Amino acid sequence: MEEVFVKNIIQGFNRYYSYGIIELNDYKLRSNWALVKSLAFNEKRVIVFVNTLDDIDYLAMASNLKIMLNCEEIELFRILIKDKKDEYLNTIDYEGKVELILDVYNKKIAGSGLISEEVVQELLNVTNSLQSEAAGKSEPKPCITYSLIALNVLMFIITAFLSQNFIDSDKNVLIKLGAKYNELISKGEYYRFITSMFLHGGLLHVVLNMYSLYFIGPLIEKVFGRVKYLIIYFISGITAAIFSYLFSDSVSIGASGAIFGLLGATLIFAVKVRNALGKEFLRSVVSVIAINLFIGLTMPNIDNYAHLGGLIGGVIVTLLLSMIKQSEVAR
Numbered sequence: 001m002e003e004v005f006v007k008n009i010i011q012g013f014n015r016y017y018s019y020g021i022i023e024l025n026d027y028k029l030r031s032n033w034a035l036v037k038s039l040a041f042n043e044k045r046v047i048v049f050v051n052t053l054d055d056i057d058y059l060a061m062a063s064n065l066k067i068m069l070n071c072e073e074i075e076l077f078r079i080l081i082k083d084k085k086d087e088y089l090n091t092i093d094y095e096g097k098v099e100l101i102l103d104v105y106n107k108k109i110a111g112s113g114l115i116s117e118e119v120v121q122e123l124l125n126v127t128n129s130l131q132s133e134a135a136g137k138s139e140p141k142p143c144i145t146y147s148l149i150a151l152n153v154l155m156f157i158i159t160a161f162l163s164q165n166f167i168d169s170d171k172n173v174l175i176k177l178g179a180k181y182n183e184l185i186s187k188g189e190y191y192r193f194i195t196s197m198f199l200h201g202g203l204l205h206v207v208l209n210m211y212s213l214y215f216i217g218p219l220i221e222k223v224f225g226r227v228k229y230l231i232i233y234f235i236s237g238i239t240a241a242i243f244s245y246l247f248s249d250s251v252s253i254g255a256s257g258a259i260f261g262l263l264g265a266t267l268i269f270a271v272k273v274r275n276a277l278g279k280e281f282l283r284s285v286v287s288v289i290a291i292n293l294f295i296g297l298t299m300p301n302i303d304n305y306a307h308l309g310g311l312i313g314g315v316i317v318t319l320l321l322s323m324i325k326q327s328e329v330a331r
Contacts (some may be wrong), residue, residue, distance in 0.1 A: 005130075006031045006049055006081060012126035013047070022068075024048065027056055030081065036069060043073035047119065050080050077119055117322065118272055144226045145217030148233065149210050152255055155198045156206045168202045171251060180241050180252040193245070197237035199253040209255045216262045223269055228321050236261015236314040243309025252303045257310030263289050264314025268322065 010033050013019040019035040027048075035047040046065055050056070062074045080101045156169075159177060163170035175181050178195025185192050200206035221229045240257020244250075267289065270282040289311065296302045 007033070008130050009049075009081075009123075009126055010035060012129060013122065016126060016129070017122050019047070022046075024061075026064075027061060029056075039075065041073070042071050043075060044069050044071045045075040045077070045119075047077045047079060050078050079123070121272075142218035142221045144221050144229055145213060148217065148255075149213055152198055152200065152206060152210060152213075156200050156203075159199060160203075166203055169200065174199055174201070174253055175251060180244055182245055182249055185245055193238045193241040194234070196241050196253050197255050197258050200255070201253060205254060209259060212259050213255060213262075216259060216266065220262050220265050220269075224265065224318075224321070231321065232261055232265050232314055232317050233258045235317040236264065236310045239313025239316075240303075240306040240310035243312075244303050244306040247305040248303060250303065252306055254303070254306070257303075257306040257313075260289075260292070260307045260310035261314025261317070263292070264311045265318040268315060268318040272322075 010021060010031065013035050014021055017037070019037045022034050022036050023032055024034050025032050030049040034049075035045075037045045039045055044065075046069075048061075058076060058078070062076050065074045065076070066072065155177070159169045159173055160166040162173045162177075171179075175184070177199055178192050179199055180192050180196040181189075200209065217229075220232065224232065237255070237258035240260065241252065244252040244257075263285070266285050267282075270285045274282045293304075293307065293311075296304045296307050
């Protein structure tokens with residue numbers, strides 16, 4: 001049963017992240033099968049699964065792998081799979097022996113500061129996929145995205161009702177409901193930095209923004225999780241409103257600033273997984289951002305400062321969240 005689990009993990013890395021599979025028979029490993037992926041500059045990443053914390057001559061292994069794989073550098077990662085309640089593994093100093101402990105029993109990952117965050121995320125995704133398949137569960141629905149869309153649509157319906165117009169929202173109604181309005185923010189109504197991101201100027205405005213959120217949101221919700229997704233969304237939206245407040249006197253509303261923040265988060269994710277998913281995904285993300293910024297610059301009545309602020313906010317908060325995650329893994 002344990003060997004089947006290791007085999008499934010190896011197959012998961014192969015299926016989802018295009019790792020190759022090689023056989024290593026001359027070492028006391030948990031599995032004779034290891035994972036390999038080509039990196040830049042004639043370097044290859046090799047992931048092996050160890051059986052215990054007993055010492056293995058990994059320097060000799062790395063040297064042999066260079067010859068075997070015909071490369072100049074080897075990025076070697078060792079993963080110990082803990083599928084029993086071995087309490088001693090929680091306190092033992094394993095640094096230098098393994099980079100990662102996959103604790104199947106307690107459903108968590110422990111690791112040293114040497115492990116690549118990309119490998120950690122790949123392992124998390126593979127194990128989560130295996131657990132979902134084993135439980136016969138389908139992919140979880142993006143509930144946060146649906147909730148955000150529902151809230152935006154609800155606020156639009158209220159705005160349209162008060163404006164007595166479903167095509168164009170009344171400016172005075174928008175101000176009363178919490179639009180970004182510099183004069184009132186200067187008097188202390190800072191809540192408008194948040195409320196403004198749930199208001200829209202008309203039917204076309206809300207449809208376009210919710211269409212974008214529907215396609216971008218689920219990816220960020222899946223990759224970062226619901227809590228971090230909400231953090232990215234709200235911080236980006238607030239940053240967008242602050243930029244608009246600082247650089248524009250116009251009344252400003254809409255979810256586009258927060259959506260640009262999600263694009264910023266997607267950009268960071270694409271950079272991190274460019275070796276796994278290929279650079280085409282990264283180029284596509286950059287193209288989408290560039291096109292949307294260009295559209296904003298060439299069309300009237302678009303708050304470009306909010307878009308830029310949201311994008312910058314999304315990038316910064318995503319990087320900070322990644323640093324926090326990396327610090328947790330290091331502990």
